[in-house]
Amino acid sequence: MSRELDKLSINAIRVLSADAIEKSKSGHPGLPLGAATMAFTLWTKMNHNGRNPHWDNRDKFILSAGHGSMLEYSLLHLFGYGVTVDDIKNFRQVGSLTPGHPEYGHTEGVEITTGPLGQGICNAVGMAIAEAHLANKFNKENYKIVDHYTYSIVGDGCLMEGISGEASSLAGTLGLGKLVVLYDSNNISIEGSTDIAFREDVAKRYEAYGWQVLKVEDGNDIDAISNAIDTAKMETSKPSIIIVKNQIGFGCPAKQGKASAHGEPLGAENVKELKENLNWKAEPAFYVPSEVYSNMNKYIENGICKEEKWNQLFKEYKESYPQLAEEYTNWFSGKVDREALESEEFWKFDKAMATRQSSGEIINRLAEIVPNLIGGSADLAPSNKTHMNTRGDFSAEDRSGSNLHFGVREHAMAAITNGICAHGGLVPYCSTFFVFSDYMKGAMRLSALMKLPVTYVLTHDSIGVGEDGPTHQPIEQLAALRSLPNMTVFRPADSKETAAAWYYALTNGNSPTSLVLTRQSLPLYDESGKQALKGGYILKDSKKETPDVILMASGSEVELIYKAADELANKGIDARVVSVPSFELFDAQDESYKESVMPKCVRARIAVEAASSFGWHKYVGLDGEIISIDTFGASGKAEILFEQFGFTVENVVGKAIKVVTNIKINN
Structure with missing residues (x-):
């Protein structure tokens, strides 16, 4: 009888999904119908509690194929997560708890935002890394405080995306045995049969990655799926992929196995036929038999019991290991030691250096201040x-290390770091050359969308890369990241501004931060420091209350305007030097502060940045000028390139004189 009730519950997922998509006239019914048995069976075996979606030791579930979101919403409804039938009726409507793709922080039980294919499986790898590292830190004999699995459902599209291959390769290298991926293998994509573009042997590919590969030939065989999950969990040294042969749109006679089932409502007649085929009551829409809810109550109660057992275990752990228990609580609080970050030692530098180097020094200071810092390049x-010089490397052989080696995998690295951050308990960062942030952009966008405080360390920030040439010299990347909502971008002018960038990254809690850093050495300014947290500030003021010209720049070009101000003074022009390390933070200041730094009455303005001019126009106005690069760079020594592209004190002085003169003439 229990299996019959489970099958009834599985069909409830199908019907709720079909009705929701039909009502909204938008959505993807194929995956919820085809993968319902696989997903339901997994959720009945997972350790989770719908009554407390934030239980620390819950198994994590990621629907990488996020277009099939109604599958997850139906599961959340049936397993007691607080998603109601009314929420399901509002699928894809403005303000509903059931948006088109699952959104982190919006719907209880959704572990991470998915939608762009391939991102979710990478997030799962990140969560599995986090679990392994935390388990190594906190678990003691008889006290497995951190002991959960990370599960992900992926589709053909996820596995076609190259990003998934990068992450899967790393997962195999790291031997992430608590990562289990269920592959909804239905051989259909939007354009038709996957044979037109995807004929590889996925099983062999994953074997080559170092995964355990399991197969279930009938996606509606509950016992076979259950046994495969058990087998996956028994393998502790490898991640597992379970290839489940499903039929897209299962249960709908006119759509089953066809591409048309993927991304459009079934249609009223087809929904009616689906219900008839499943022996389901046709009306009212969204009908679920009471027996289903009775059946689900036992699973919900089971989840409650599992958390209660863990709570008792943690209580005993706290008595036996009070210091570790306190650390555990602190790590998962998401807070850092602000007092240590505000100490004189954190901000102290005594010599000129590249900002990538000062960032490196700060990272090693943080390694002593932030015990749960983890990251790599x-x-x-x-x-x-x-x-981090005092920390070891995280590997298959050693889970204690905090240095992550992502390999040459920028696409996946950023998405994996999102997963580490969303898991909780750790403070992650990742890094590459700034020009390769293009490879990371999809995941960086999701960091910003989810408000995840991931820190991106992006070095070699300009034509200062020199001989590597235009392929490695970022031009438009600053403008691209600055255009991204909720991404805070810092391009510091010296070591103390770099400290400010790190301080902000670790304390803001609501946005990712991109640190854009130099290869070449920069001066250390007496006047710089915590003022950089305002995004823009007066580094060297004019002699007059109202300056003749405002010189503004970020990063390495601040040195040019600093020196140019002295040259202009010799020519009788009074200049104010403004460092603008972060557009976002400066724009967030109140109007009186912004006016005090850049008075509207001063129309003579020069902005200098070795990157695209895009974005600076809002600061220089119609009368100002921008010294920038709106072409690609070139291969050669950095100092020669800066001169060739006009990044000299002489050019800044000349442009400033021209702007001041033109304004006087026109007035």
Whole structure:
């Protein structure tokens, strides 16, 4: 009888999904119908509690194929997560708890935002890394405080995306045995049969990655799926992928197995036929038999019991290991030691250096201040200066290390770091050359959308890269990141501004931060420091209350305007020097502060940045000028390139004189 009730519950997922998509006239019914048995069976075996979606030791579930969101919403409804039938009726409507793709922080039980295919499986790898590292830190004999699995459902599209291959390769290398992926293998994509573009042997590919590969030939065989999950969990040294042969749109006679089932409502007649085929009551829409809810109550109660057992275990752990228990609580609080970050030692530098180097020094200071700091680079740690010298390396052999080696995998690295951050308990960062932030953009966008405080360390920020040439010299990347909502971008002018960037990254809690850092050495300014947290500030003021001209810049070009101000003074022009390390933070200041830094009455303005001019126009106005690069760079020594592209004190002085003169003439 229990299996019959489970099958009834599985069909409830199908019907709720079909009705919701039909009502909204928008959505993807194919996956919820085809993968319902697989997903339901998994959720009945997971350790989770719908009554407390934030239980620390819950198993994590990620629907990487996020277009099939109604599958997850139906599961959340049936397993007691607070998603109501009314919420399901409002699928894809403005303000509903059931948006088109699952959104982190919006719907209880959704572990991470998915939608762009391939991102979710990478997030799952990140969560599995977090679980392994935390388990190594906190678990003691008889006290497995951190002991959960990470599960992800992926589709053909996820596995076609190259980003999933990067993450899967790393997961195999790291031997993430508590990562289990269920592959909804239905051989259909939007354009038709996957044979037109995807004929590889996925099983062999994953074997080559170092995964355990399991197969279920009938996606509606509950016992076979259950046994495969058990087998996956028994393998502790490898991640597992379970290839489940499903039929897209299962249960709908006119759509089953067809591409048309993927991304459009079934249609009223087809929904009616689906219900008839499943022996389901046709009306009212969204009908679920009471027996289903009775059946689900036992699973919900089971989840409650599992958390209660863990709570008792943690209580005993706290008595036996009070210091570790306190650390555990602190790590998962998301807070850092602000007092240590505000100490004189954190902000102290005594010599000129590249901002990538000062960032490296700060990272090693943070390694002593932030015990749960974890991060690494895409095979560039010696160049990015991101290695924590007092911490070991995280590997298949050693889970205690905090230095992550992502390999040359920028696409996946950022998405994996999102997963680490969303898991909780750790403070993650990742790094590469700034020009390769293009590879990371999809995941960086999701960091910003989810308000995840991930820190991106992006070095080699301009034509200062020099001989590597235009392929490695970022031009438009600053403008691209500044255009991204909720991404805070810092391009510091010296070591103290770099400290400010790190301070903000670790304390704001609501946005990712991109640190854009130099390869070449920069001066250390007496006047710089915590003022950089305002995004823009007066580094060297004019002699007059109202300056003749405002010189503004970020990063390495601040040195040019600093020196240019002295040259202009010799020519009788009074200049104010403004460092603008972060557009976002400056724009967030109140109007009186912004007016005090850049008075509207001063129309003579020069902005200098070795990157695209895009974005600076809002600061220089119609009368000002921008010294920038709106072409690609060139290969050659950095100092020669800066001169060739006009980044000289002489050019700044000349432009400033021209602007001041023109304004006087026109007035």
